[in-house]
Amino acid sequence: MTLTTERAATAQAHDTEPRIRVRDLSVGFTTSAGHREVVRDVSFDLYSGRCLAIVGESGSGKSVTARTLVGLTGRGSRVDAAELSLDGDDLRAFGERRWREVRGRRIGVVLQDALVSLDPLRPVGAEIEEALRLHGWGDRPARRRRVIDLLEAVGVPEPARRARQRPGELSGGLRQRALIASAIALEPEIVIADEPTTALDVSVQAQVLAQLDAMKRRGVSLVLISHDLAVVAHLADDILVLRQGEVVEQGPAREVLAAPRHAYTRSLIAAVPGGHTRDTRLAPEFVLPAFPKPRAVPDADVPLVEAAGLRKSYRSPGGARHLAVDDVSFTLARGRTLGIVGESGSGKSTTARLVLALEKPDAGEVRIAGREWTGIRESRRRPERHRIAVVSQDPLTSFDPRWTVEQILRDALDGALRPVERRARIRHLLRLVALDENLLGRLPLTLSGGQRQRVAIARALARDPELIVLDEAVSALDVSVQAQILDLLVALQRALGVGYLFISHDLGVIHHMSDEILVMKDGAVVERGDPDAIFHAPQHPYTRELVGALQRLDEPTAASATHPSGENR
Amino acid sequence: MTALRSAPAGAASAPRPTRTRPRVSPALAAALAVVAFLLLAAIWPALLATHSPTANDFAAALQSPSWAHWFGTDEAGRDLYSRVVWGARESLLIGVWAATVSLILAVLLGTTAALGGRVLASAVGFVLEVAFAFPALLLALLLVAILGPSAWTQVLAVGIGTAPGYARIVRAQVLAARSSGYVEAAVALGHPRVRIVLRQILPNALRPLVAIFALSIGQSIVWASSLAFLGLGVAPPSSEWGALLDAGRAYITRAPWLVVIPGLVIVALALAATSLGGRLRDALKTGEKP
Numbered sequence: 139m140t141l142t143t144e145r146a147a148t149a150q151a152h153d154t155e156p157r158i159r160v161r162d163l164s165v166g167f168t169t170s171a172g173h174r175e176v177v178r179d180v181s182f183d184l185y186s187g188r189c190l191a192i193v194g195e196s197g198s199g200k201s202v203t204a205r206t207l208v209g210l211t212g213r214g215s216r217v218d219a220a221e222l223s224l225d226g227d228d229l230r231a232f233g234e235r236r237w238r239e240v241r242g243r244r245i246g247v248v249l250q251d252a253l254v255s256l257d258p259l260r261p262v263g264a265e266i267e268e269a270l271r272l273h274g275w276g277d278r279p280a281r282r283r284r285v286i287d288l289l290e291a292v293g294v295p296e297p298a299r300r301a302r303q304r305p306g307e308l309s310g311g312l313r314q315r316a317l318i319a320s321a322i323a324l325e326p327e328i329v330i331a332d333e334p335t336t337a338l339d340v341s342v343q344a345q346v347l348a349q350l351d352a353m354k355r356r357g358v359s360l361v362l363i364s365h366d367l368a369v370v371a372h373l374a375d376d377i378l379v380l381r382q383g384e385v386v387e388q389g390p391a392r393e394v395l396a397a398p399r400h401a402y403t404r405s406l407i408a409a410v411p412g413g414h415t416r417d418t419r420l421a422p423e424f425v426l427p428a429f430p431k432p433r434a435v436p437d438a439d440v441p442l443v444e445a446a447g448l449r450k451s452y453r454s455p456g457g458a459r460h461l462a463v464d465d466v467s468f469t470l471a472r473g474r475t476l477g478i479v480g481e482s483g484s485g486k487s488t489t490a491r492l493v494l495a496l497e498k499p500d501a502g503e504v505r506i507a508g509r510e511w512t513g514i515r516e517s518r519r520r521p522e523r524h525r526i527a528v529v530s531q532d533p534l535t536s537f538d539p540r541w542t543v544e545q546i547l548r549d550a551l552d553g554a555l556r557p558v559e560r561r562a563r564i565r566h567l568l569r570l571v572a573l574d575e576n577l578l579g580r581l582p583l584t585l586s587g588g589q590r591q592r593v594a595i596a597r598a599l600a601r602d603p604e605l606i607v608l609d610e611a612v613s614a615l616d617v618s619v620q621a622q623i624l625d626l627l628v629a630l631q632r633a634l635g636v637g638y639l640f641i642s643h644d645l646g647v648i649h650h651m652s653d654e655i656l657v658m659k660d661g662a663v664v665e666r667g668d669p670d671a672i673f674h675a676p677q678h679p680y681t682r683e684l685v686g687a688l689q690r691l692d693e694p695t696a697a698s699a700t701h702p703s704g705e706n707r
Numbered sequence: 708m709t710a711l712r713s714a715p716a717g718a719a720s721a722p723r724p725t726r727t728r729p730r731v732s733p734a735l736a737a738a739l740a741v742v743a744f745l746l747l748a749a750i751w752p753a754l755l756a757t758h759s760p761t762a763n764d765f766a767a768a769l770q771s772p773s774w775a776h777w778f779g780t781d782e783a784g785r786d787l788y789s790r791v792v793w794g795a796r797e798s799l800l801i802g803v804w805a806a807t808v809s810l811i812l813a814v815l816l817g818t819t820a821a822l823g824g825r826v827l828a829s830a831v832g833f834v835l836e837v838a839f840a841f842p843a844l845l846l847a848l849l850l851v852a853i854l855g856p857s858a859w860t861q862v863l864a865v866g867i868g869t870a871p872g873y874a875r876i877v878r879a880q881v882l883a884a885r886s887s888g889y890v891e892a893a894v895a896l897g898h899p900r901v902r903i904v905l906r907q908i909l910p911n912a913l914r915p916l917v918a919i920f921a922l923s924i925g926q927s928i929v930w931a932s933s934l935a936f937l938g939l940g941v942a943p944p945s946s947e948w949g950a951l952l953d954a955g956r957a958y959i960t961r962a963p964w965l966v967v968i969p970g971l972v973i974v975a976l977a978l979a980a981t982s983l984g985g986r987l988r989d990a991l992k993t994g995e996k997p
Contacts, residue, residue, distance in 0.1 A: 535889070538911065539911065549906075
């Protein structure tokens, strides 16, 4: 403890001179298509024991900015800066040999996807040991001990056993922690973490963030790259908001988050869904299409969906049967939204596939509007399939790669309408999802993520469904695009009276969208009820853990609130 | 382009790099030149040939390549260059037909192995595995032995011999398409099974075959020539390239060009067809996820 306080004190003392100074940084890439600048005039300082967060959406240049600090901008890139220094050394003059001395020893890097960043054929322990060996750290037994200590330090349980396992044998959270361990193996005083928690479940995310926070308290300087303001709010002392390679806003974290000066930052913050955003627009500047008059929802005597005692098991590679869905029951009324939240492997997607009758339940049944649905033959179900539509996480794989937007929609309408009516219907569908008619001839591959997801929604709406199953439908989108899609979905539900089965791992999105929530864990429903009840008074220990792990924007966590060094600038 | 980009607010992400026009590399230019020359030779040999392919001139027998006879002459004094040109049609036709036979069989067998009922699919799958394990040349030799040597036997032998390999590719493609997200989406839309097979599974699964066809022509010509070289092809007066190899074999020490030059022509065509096929495959990939 004394050591920590001493280190913190030194960190304070050093606050006057930054470890890293960047002035007027520009990065461009030269390809056969010409020269393109992806980062323009970015300046910042990084001080000891502090965290600088670089926030932006995909394509904003945040990763490139961080990579210039370790000389990894890659082939064909051009870095210009008035100043780019690490502890007084001019990084602009560095050759590859000197960069290698910087990487790992002076600056550690944690990359986003641990599965692709780690050698799949080598035990993670050997991977970490190699970093030590390359920098001539100790002898072999000492390195071995160091690896175990490191894994333990980043919160990997049973480190000696885990060190012998290959990345594929570890869960996503453990892999990410192994990557952090290799980044801090040589005790660099600066660590760059590029989206370290993206693709992790909330509870694991919280653990990884806690590790980063502990490092910061030990005096390590952090550069945290993220698209997620809620993640950043927890750790950052300073925030730099990038958009299209330019700094939109930068300053102390609390000021930026509490009183953002720039409209873009404000819209980013407003776009984060959660309990407080219910019944409000997330992207007010996004113009929703004019909808037809709200349709009267037919009498809700009979629920739209009744699922009773659903059970589904799969054979796992070992031969044992693994219960993916265990006794799941729920009802969904017309025009309402049932949210299913859970971490990966909780059985939420399997539940969706059972409702869609893409899989046959081992036991239990689903009834749609009071009629048998899963228990009947496919030939009898097929004519009724138009009543249920689906939007999946990655629309690109759900579209025939040969087809244009128009062909996709025409195919969905096939058999339902005469050709003349079909054209009008396609135009109408595009208006419903606020897509331009010009896009009709385009292949989905050439559309942006948000446009693709709107095409997927248009296809789902094509046959006037009563229920849309949305399986992680916004999970792959940037927060501002996600906000537009969520706004659109809410408006469509009001106008068309369609029911949603909304599946997500994101508690904020679930809270924003749902009328009722099911919390799933290991295939079973552990808690269900009204969103506010679940979020404010969770009953089940697992729900409490989930809600506790949620990174919120509206309540800055203790770590950033009590951090002493926020003032002296 | 600007009109297309002006999507509703905030929809468009960072501009994508515009696709550059594929540049013609020297290798591609060479491949195109080889194929164009041989196609012309196949269609209109008289235009390219310098001599009659069958005119004997025993005074000029077994001459090495010269200005008068670019590829030299054979044992009867016939101009080898002209014989190669006149042989192009038959050689290419054998290649194209063999590739066609091979691919038709491959599509039928591969699709059945992927989509047939449980018994049929596993039966066809088993046959494919066994046939694939069997060396293609051996299979072809067996057929020639049964049917007797002729151009059509060559076509059938090579077509059947190479089909199992392609059938396995087709089966893998069909299986991948069947478990794809878009087929699942079509099921969820309530489309009938036959329609899904015809409109989505087959077109997507068979698309890569366009390129494979080009690759397979080159390969078939090599196989057919091997058969001819063993004396199991077209009868001697023909100047099919495999037959040229076979005829030149007797003079391999005195007049090596009689074997080397037709061999090089076959290699050049096979390389050109392979490189164009690869190019075609890349061009067709654009619809898939990068």
